[in-house]
Amino acid sequence: MAFGPFLLLALMEGLVTAAVLALAASGLALVFGVMRVVNVAHGEFFMLGAVIAWFVASLIPGPAWMAFAAALVVAPLAVAALAALADALVLKRLNYDPEATIVATIGLLYMLQQAALTVYGPDARPVAAPFDLRLQLPWFGYSGYKLFVIAAAAVVLAGIWALMTHTRAGLVMRATQVDRDVARAFGIDVDRVYMGTFALGAGLAALAGVLIVPITQAHYLMGGDPLLLSFIVVIIGGLGSLRGTLVAALVIGLSDGVISMFFSPTLAKILATLLVALVLVFRPQGLFGTRT
């Protein structure tokens, strides 16, 4: 394949990775930014989104787009509710202590994974894409659905940005992020903000899971990779910075696409991890983070 089309395909693949990653990582960044909780179970919320999408799709008869649309609504809401429950039952009782919540979310990771294994089973199961469109370019064909994923992620991220900057809920979340004691002194119900943030973060991961499932199938072990990549993105972007997360997701996604295509996927992972190390050494607060 000639260089031009080769690069085009690499960029398209990279954009899909970046889109899904940006969604998942922004959930992680939000939870860390506002709550200072390192959520190790974040990848499992991603997996649950995909798995619930499969259940919804297999329960709803009719055309694929209808089942998919239902999954797009049901899965993130169900996962958000589950996350709110986990917040109330576990994180709140630990008083959001940074170390204790890491251990607690590791426990949550295993519980969710094993629950999925028990209820959903060990198989990878496909969910039909909402529409069957293939773009035939002169050099290669490409899935129209993958382009839809990019667009959908962009819309959702714009929505999150608007929520954070233009609504009262966003204002309250940002206030809590800056100083939770002062926020509480101003009458903000910090516990409710935390619960809402944790649910929103999990819902974003689940949404990413629903979007990816027509491409890669739902499997109970699928949460591992997005967790690792989300952490990489969040560390590079600056913990808690949404803008940084977006930029880092684009950098990691696109470089992953281009490097894995021209060299090898393993090299792409090596370079991403190296980048994390360099950022931690030379700019520990991340590219867009602020020193605390």
Next chain:
Amino acid sequence: MTSLLMPTRRALLMGAGAGLLATALPAVVGAQAAPIKIGFQLHRTGIGASYGRWYERTAQAALKLINDGGGIAGRPVEILFEDDATDPKRGAEVVDKLTQSDGCDLVMGTLFSHVVMGSAPRAGELKVPYLVCSEGYHVASGALNRWTLQPGITDVRAQISTMAPWVSANLGKKVTMVFPDYAFGHDHRDFFTKAMAEQGGEVIAQIAIPPTETSFTRYFPQIPAETEVLYHVMVGPAVLTFVKELGEFYGTGAKPALFGFVDSLEAVDTATSGLEFLEGSHFWEAHPRVKPADAGEHEAAYRAAVGVDDMGASVSDPADISTYSHMFSTWETLYFIKQAMEAAGYTGPADRQKLVEAMEAITDLPYGLERPQGAKLFNGKTHQVFGAQYISKVEAGKLVKVHSTTIDEGLYPDAVDYTAMSF
């Protein structure tokens, strides 16, 4: 009242007698019918789960038949299934548990080659027969030990050497290979490349894909444009994604002829939407999934016993597609165990060495209900069995058998003589 507190001598004696009898009875019954315990290392979870599900069903079906027919040497047979999560480290622990804690007479059933590689050394240390159902060349290559045998399924090297002549004669000479980047995939890479060269063909590109990969489009541009045949063999939960993305990539444009190992489609319905581009492409099969018109006389009974319909799906759920080209190996391995145990006069774990020697002495394994895939030839020196192979073509979304090979086509010179090794 008094009789309870002060029992008579007669009552005491009777009670003691009854007690003695009660303790002795199970020992007598036990000696007559202590079951033979077979440990089954099962991929119930992890990336091999769809294979594991069918391996368990097939083994259960064969077990029922064997027990209905009087068991092994008159003793009933039990199988203890233990999940290894398709993980090599866990695999070795499972061999350990089945042998040491559960007291199994032998261990069988492993499919994924990395688990075999991780578990076989432990079986050798424990001196317990370890019968794998894996296809890998690792047994016959001499990499393992005297306690590891593969009596139920032909190895990759033999499968491939029978495929290469057909591929070069019918599909093309310039081949690009796509395979998983570990032991099983490397067997494909090494032996197919060699076998094609012997046929005057050439492998022009080898694309190795990490076994945990979930997205494949990025690998396809490495396929050279002059490729005439794309040879693909993938395993694990992402196989459907692999074939779908391959279809998206080539779509309606010009594409090379596709030749795949059915591993790329095991447990996947060939009529799934998105797989239309497979129409007209060819697959290796060990045991044709869709019942051929000229199937052997025992095919129907085997399908009924394992619960598979003529299309290769579960009789209870048409969406549950079997791993038909692999699962027969557990059935045939169980019958192999029966034959060897009866020949060796096996009585218990003390006879394990005698059992392996009896297995090594087996050669001809004729077609029958014991071997639904077909007649086989067992090589006691290399611990490997050899059987016929098949090529099927996708026609109207169905795999239709178009070519059969003979056992002889797959034979190659011995690379090892395990019988010369110590136990």
